[in-house]
Amino acid sequence: MSDELTYDYILDGFEFLPDWESRYQFIEDLGRKLPPMDDSLKTDENRVHGCMSMVWVKAEPDADGAALVIHGDSDTSTIKGVVAILVAIFRGMTAHEILDTDTDARFEELGLFDHLSPTRHVGVYAIVEKIRTQAAALVDQPGTATQASS
Numbered sequence: 001m002s003d004e005l006t007y008d009y010i011l012d013g014f015e016f017l018p019d020w021e022s023r024y025q026f027i028e029d030l031g032r033k034l035p036p037m038d039d040s041l042k043t044d045e046n047r048v049h050g051c052m053s054m055v056w057v058k059a060e061p062d063a064d065g066a067a068l069v070i071h072g073d074s075d076t077s078t079i080k081g082v083v084a085i086l087v088a089i090f091r092g093m094t095a096h097e098i099l100d101t102d103t104d105a106r107f108e109e110l111g112l113f114d115h116l117s118p119t120r121h122v123g124v125y126a127i128v129e130k131i132r133t134q135a136a137a138l139v140d141q142p143g144t145a146t147q148a149s150s
Contacts, residue, residue: 005033007088011109020115024078031080034087037073050126052119053079057086057127059098059134067092068138070131082124085110086131098135103128 010030017023041058048055054075062069070090072083089106090098107113113121 005030005084005088006091007085007106010085010088014110023115027081027085028077029081030084030088031074031077031082034072034080034084037071041071042073046130048123048126048130050129051079051123053123055079055083055123055127057083057130057134059090059095059131059138061138066094068095068098068135072127079120079123079127082112082120083127085112086127090131095135095138099132099139 013026014023017026037056037058042056046056046058048057055072056074057070057072059068059070061067068090070087072080072087074080074083086103089101089103093101107124112124116124
């Protein structure tokens with residue numbers, strides 16, 4: 001994902017677009033901009049169960065261990081776009097910061113849940129929980145972006 005695709009960029013896009021048809025297209029465009037996930041990460045361990053779409057996410061330390069990087073993919077364009085939004089929300093965060101982030105507040109700010117079907121709503125929560133579980137598993141590993149920011 002390019003450097004300009006931040007949560008603020010996404011929020012600005014949502015505020016600029018006049019209707020939800022345009023916003024859905026924007027979400028799908030975000031999914032197309034998500035870097036390809038290496039096939040070796042598309043394992044059952046990284047699969048999000050509880051989502052009707054095929055979705056994989058993997059949180060791992062970045063190159064210098066200062067933050068976690070979230071990789072993700074889905075077989076549906078809308079959910080892949082939602083994964084891109086989550087990648088942007090958690091971008092540059094430590095494991096503790098990911099665990100402390102109120103994703104409901106971010107989704108509310110975007111108005112996302114007002115326009116997703118109940119089934120997709122459940123799937124998005126499953127994706128968030130998978131990322132949180134992976135981040136929590138990294139908290140106890142030395143040198144892996146576990147420090148809360150000061």
